Amino acid sequence: xxxxxxxxIDDERAARSEIRxxxxxxxxxxxxxxxxxxxxALKMIGEQTPDILFLDIQMPEKSGFDLLESxxxxxxxxxxxxxxxYALKAFEVSALDYLVKPIREERFEKAxxxxxxxxxxxxxxxxxxxxxRQQYHFIQWGSVHLVESMDNYARIFFGDKNVFLKxxxxxxxxxxxxxxxxxxxRAQIINRQxxxxxxxxxxxxxxxxxxxxxxxxxxxxxAKFRQWxxxx
Amino acid sequence: xxxQVTISLYWKCQLIGWSVTAxxxxxxxxxxxxxxxxxxxxxxxSDVAVYVLITHLYRCLALKLGWQNLGLNKLLPRLVPAxxxxxxxxxxxxxxxxxxxxxxxxxxxxxxxxxxxxxxxDSIFVAGVRLMSIWLLAYHLYHYSKREINIAKExxxxxxxxxxxxxxxxxxxxxxxxxxxxxxxxxxxxxxxxKSARRAIDLLADLLRNSLYNGDKQMITVKEELxxxxxxxxxxxxxxxxxxxxxxxxxxxxxNIMIPRLCVQTLVENAIKHGIGQHKQGGLINIxxxxxxxxxxxxxxxxxxxxxxxxNNGLGIKNLNERLQLQYKGTAHSSxxxxxxxxxxxxxxxxx
Numbered sequence: 001x002x003x004x005x006x007x008x009i010d011d012e013r014a015a016r017s018e019i020r021x022x023x024x025x026x027x028x029x030x031x032x033x034x035x036x037x038x039x040x041a042l043k044m045i046g047e048q049t050p051d052i053l054f055l056d057i058q059m060p061e062k063s064g065f066d067l068l069e070s071x072x073x074x075x076x077x078x079x080x081x082x083x084x085x086y087a088l089k090a091f092e093v094s095a096l097d098y099l100v101k102p103i104r105e106e107r108f109e110k111a112x113x114x115x116x117x118x119x120x121x122x123x124x125x126x127x128x129x130x131x132x133r134q135q136y137h138f139i140q141w142g143s144v145h146l147v148e149s150m151d152n153y154a155r156i157f158f159g160d161k162n163v164f165l166k167x168x169x170x171x172x173x174x175x176x177x178x179x180x181x182x183x184x185x186r187a188q189i190i191n192r193q194x195x196x197x198x199x200x201x202x203x204x205x206x207x208x209x210x211x212x213x214x215x216x217x218x219x220x221x222x223a224k225f226r227q228w229x230x231x232x
Numbered sequence: 233x234x235x236q237v238t239i240s241l242y243w244k245c246q247l248i249g250w251s252v253t254a255x256x257x258x259x260x261x262x263x264x265x266x267x268x269x270x271x272x273x274x275x276x277x278s279d280v281a282v283y284v285l286i287t288h289l290y291r292c293l294a295l296k297l298g299w300q301n302l303g304l305n306k307l308l309p310r311l312v313p314a315x316x317x318x319x320x321x322x323x324x325x326x327x328x329x330x331x332x333x334x335x336x337x338x339x340x341x342x343x344x345x346x347x348x349x350x351x352x353x354d355s356i357f358v359a360g361v362r363l364m365s366i367w368l369l370a371y372h373l374y375h376y377s378k379r380e381i382n383i384a385k386e387x388x389x390x391x392x393x394x395x396x397x398x399x400x401x402x403x404x405x406x407x408x409x410x411x412x413x414x415x416x417x418x419x420x421x422x423x424x425x426x427k428s429a430r431r432a433i434d435l436l437a438d439l440l441r442n443s444l445y446n447g448d449k450q451m452i453t454v455k456e457e458l459x460x461x462x463x464x465x466x467x468x469x470x471x472x473x474x475x476x477x478x479x480x481x482x483x484x485x486x487x488n489i490m491i492p493r494l495c496v497q498t499l500v501e502n503a504i505k506h507g508i509g510q511h512k513q514g515g516l517i518n519i520x521x522x523x524x525x526x527x528x529x530x531x532x533x534x535x536x537x538x539x540x541x542x543x544n545n546g547l548g549i550k551n552l553n554e555r556l557q558l559q560y561k562g563t564a565h566s567s568x569x570x571x572x573x574x575x576x577x578x579x580x581x582x583x584x
Contacts, residue, residue: 014420
C-alpha cells in the first residue's frame with residue numbers, strides 16, 4: 001500500500017518532535033521531512049511533493065499562510081497552532097483541519113481519519129491558497145468554472161465568489177490540467193465540467209456555462225477547441 | 233447601663249435658635265417698666281413651643297414633598313409662597329397668644345380681639361416673614377450645601393473606583409498563547425529532556441502562581457519584577473533554544489522601587505514576539521534598568537526593524553501605556569525607536 005507522505009513545518013524543534021511522536025502510531029503515514037521555516041519548507045515541498053502538510057501558522061519571517069500563498073499547488077493542510085479556535089476563525093480559513101497545541105491523541109486521530117478520507121478522493125486538479133481582502137481561501141481547481149485575465153492578475157470564479165490571484169493567464173494555462181481547462185480566447189480559461197451548450201453563430205463558437213454566462217471562443221482557438229471539446 | 237440620648241443637629245438648632253430669639257424678646261420686655269417675671273417666663277416657653285411647632289410642621293411638609301432634594305431654581309419659587317403662608321400663621325399664632333396673655337394678666341383689659349389684631353397686624357406680619365425667611369433659608373441652604381458636598385464626595389469616590397476598575401481590566405496577564413506554547417514544549421521535553429521538563433514545570437508554576445494570586449496587585453518592586461522576568465526568559469529559552477539570548481543589567485540600586493506589575497515582562501514579551509519570533513536565527517534581548525535623577529528608565533531592545541503600523545498596536549503594549557497613564561497621570565513616558573537594526577522600547581517612571 002502506498003504511504004501518505006507527510007511534511008512537518010514548525011519553527012520549534014519540540015513541537016516538531018511532538019507531531020513526529022503522534023504520527024508514530026499511524027504506519028500508513030510516512031514523514032518525508034521537517035522544516036523550521038517557510039523557506040526551507042518551500043524547498044522541501046518542491047523536492048518531496050508531500051501528500052499532506054502539518055503546518056504551524058506563526059513562524060519567523062514568513063508565516064504558514066505566506067508559505068501556502070507562494071505555492072502553485074497546495075497539498076491538503078492540517079494547521080497546528082497554539083492560537084485558540086476563535087483567533088483562528090478570524091482568518092476565515094477552511095483547512096482540512098486545525099489542531100491546537102498541545103494536541104490530544106484522540107483529537108489527532110480524528111484529524112488523521114479525515115486526512116485519509118480526503119486523500120482517498122483527492123481532487124486531481126489540486127487546490128490553491130489565495131488571500132483576498134483579509135480572508136484566506138483554499139480553492140479546489142475543480143470548483144473553478146472560469147478564469148479571466150485582469151491586468152497583472154487572474155480573476156478566479158468559483159461558486160458565487162471570485163478572487164484575484166497575482167498570476168498571468170499564460171502561467172496559469174501552463175499549470176492547469178489541459179484535459180479539464182481550455183483557453184478559449186486571450187482573456188479567458190474555462191473548465192470543461194461547467195460547459196452547458198456550445199452554439200455556432202455566424203461561424204463563431206459561443207459557449208454557455210452553468211452560471212448562465214455567455215462566452216466566445218476566439219477564431220484562433222476555434223479549431224483547437226473543437227478538438228478539445230470532443231474529448232482529447 | 234446608661235442610655236445615651238443624642239439630640240440631632242436639627243433639634244439643637246431649633247431649640248437654641250428659638251430660645252435665643254425668645255430671650256431677646258424677653259430682654260426687651262425686661263428693660264421696660266412693669267416687667268412681670270411670671271409673664272416673662274410664660275412668654276419665653278410659649279414662644280419657643282409655638283414657633284418650634286410651626287417650623288417643625290413646615291419641615292414635615294417639606295420632607296413629605298421632597299423639597300430638600302430640589303435644585304435652587306425649583307426650590308426658590310416654592311419658598312416665596314411658603315414664607316408668606318408661614319408669616320400669616322406666625323401672625324395669627326402670635327397675636328392670639330399675646331391677646332390671651334393680656335386677658336389673663338392685665339386686669340380690666342377688654343379690647344375686642346378684632347381691634348387688637350388690626351393694631352398689631354402689620355408689624356407682627358413683617359416680623360414673622362423676616363423670621364420665617366431666615367429659618368427657611370438656613371434650613372434649605374444647609375441641606376443644599378450638604379447635598380452638594382455629598383455629590384462631590386461621591387464623584388471623587390466614583391473616580392477612584394473607575395480608575396481601579398480600569399487598572400484591573402488593563403492588568404497584564406500571562407498571554408494564553410505563551411501558556412499553551414509552553415505546555416506543548418513541556419510535553420515534548422518530558423520525553424526528549426526530562427530534566428529540562430521538570431525545570432520548565434517549576435518555572436511555569438511560579439509564573440502562574442504570580443499571575444493567578446497577584447493579579448489584583450498593581451504595583452510590585454523592581455526586584456520581584458526582575459525575578460519574574462528571569463523565570464519567563466528561562467522558560468522561553470527552553471522553547472526557543474539557541475535562538476534566544478538575553479542580558480539583564482540594573483544600575484543604581486533600583487531593586488526597591490515600585491513599578492506597575494508585569495511592565496518589564498510586557499516589553500520583554502513584545503521583544504521576543506517581534507525580535508526573536510520574526511528572525512530565523514533569533515537574537516539578543518537586552519534589558520536595562522537605570523535609576524537616575526528620580527527617574528527609573530527601563531529599556532528593552534531586540535534585533536529588528538520598527539514597523540510603524542505595528543509599533544503601538546500590540547494589545548500588551550497598548551494596555552501598558554494606558555496603565556502608565558492611569559497610574560502616573562502623564563508623568564510616565566513610553567517610547568519605541570530603531571537604530572541600526574535594533575528596536576528599543578523605553579519607559580520612564582518617576583521614582584517616589
